[in-house]
Amino acid sequence: GPLSGSGQIQGLAESQYTAARCRKALFRRGDKRTMVSMEHMDCTSLSSGQASWRSGLEVHQSKGSTDEGAGSLAGLHEARKRHQGQFWTPLSVVSMLWRIAQEAFESQADRKITLLDNSMGSGRMWHFATADRFALAGCDVDAELVAKVQETAEAAGFTVDLHARGMEEVAPRGFDVALVNPPFSLSLQNPALKKYPCTTWGKFGPDTSAQSDEYAVCQALEAAAVVLAVVPSGLAADVVAGGLIGEQRQRLRAVLSLGKTAFSGEGAEVETSVLVFGRDKGEYIGRISVD
Numbered sequence: 001g002p003l004s005g006s007g008q009i010q011g012l013a014e015s016q017y018t019a020a021r022c023r024k025a026l027f028r029r030g031d032k033r034t035m036v037s038m039e040h041m042d043c044t045s046l047s048s049g050q051a052s053w054r055s056g057l058e059v060h061q062s063k064g065s066t067d068e069g070a071g072s073l074a075g076l077h078e079a080r081k082r083h084q085g086q087f088w089t090p091l092s093v094v095s096m097l098w099r100i101a102q103e104a105f106e107s108q109a110d111r112k113i114t115l116l117d118n119s120m121g122s123g124r125m126w127h128f129a130t131a132d133r134f135a136l137a138g139c140d141v142d143a144e145l146v147a148k149v150q151e152t153a154e155a156a157g158f159t160v161d162l163h164a165r166g167m168e169e170v171a172p173r174g175f176d177v178a179l180v181n182p183p184f185s186l187s188l189q190n191p192a193l194k195k196y197p198c199t200t201w202g203k204f205g206p207d208t209s210a211q212s213d214e215y216a217v218c219q220a221l222e223a224a225a226v227v228l229a230v231v232p233s234g235l236a237a238d239v240v241a242g243g244l245i246g247e248q249r250q251r252l253r254a255v256l257s258l259g260k261t262a263f264s265g266e267g268a269e270v271e272t273s274v275l276v277f278g279r280d281k282g283e284y285i286g287r288i289s290v291d
Contacts, residue, residue, distance in 0.1 A: 053131070053156035057122045060145060087268050089124045089181040089230060093258065096290070097228045098128050100276060101177050104226040105133070108176060112159070116175040116224050118167040118182065118216050123149040125179040131157035139163040139170050167216055168193055178224035182216030184232050184270070194219065197246035214244050217275065221248045227277040233257060236273035240287075250281040256288045 105113050112135045117125045120138030122145055129136065136158050140146050143164035150162045163170060167182070168190040188211070191204040196218035202209025213231050217239075220227045236255050238244050256274040263270065 172223035178220035186212035233271035
């Protein structure tokens with residue numbers, strides 16, 4: 001299937017990412033809790049001050065940011081059908097994720113790093129990628145936007161493997177790093193769903209139903225050596241408690257709490273967190289608040 005096997009995107013990272021490096025390189029310690037300031041994250045420095053290859057894609061607004069909203073609990077289902085959970089990841093958050101993933105990037109200096117996003121949207125997660133160092137793979141249900149991202153990326157010289165399909169229709173394998181911000185709390189019903197700890201009984205039988213954000217995390221963990229996932233804080237708490245992802249829990253290094261305002265620019269107010277996973281079992285350093 002798409003994104004499976006060797007295809008255009010090859011190789012599995014032997015990532016040297018560790019919680020100790022994460023602490024040393026990224027976080028300053030306070031007396032009672034660790035704080036990270038996104039205000040001081042200079043996005044432009046990641047690409048040497050040059051404009052991103054995907055700057056032209058910034059004209060495309062997310063469906064969620066332009067939607068009229070649910071208005072009431074009864075209208076929530078209809079609102080989700082309209083915007084499909086599509087909200088762009090703020091560049092300040094993307095910058096932070098790239099700084100965390102830097103250890104994995106530097107460990108593969110002899111070849112291109114393969115990046116996966118199983119709900120790619122406008123390609124925000126790849127904003128700081130350069131064609132000489134990275135290859136891009138992803139999927140999304142927004143076919144028109146996928147085509148625009150592919151055209152822009154290919155024009156910039158990237159090797160790409162992009163598909164206008166939902167995450168439940170692809171089987172990604174063998175990636176170095178997955179950077180994902182999946183749609184929250186959408187119901188996936190598909191007889192071809194991969195069986196994960198998060199899949200449940202659905203209308204097609206056992207393990208044919210899942211929640212979009214939970215499934216995206218499970219899929220990314222199977223597909224990539226290092227995973228950074230933006231998720232609802234409730235989901236993050238479930239993962240910390242040992243639910244949803246099974247034995248993959250031992251790969252969890254940290255949970256970064258973004259609070260309720262990280263997506264305010266997208267018109268969304270929801271408690272979000274970032275799950276940080278390494279390649280193998282490692283030290284879990286705990287929850288980190290981000291201001």
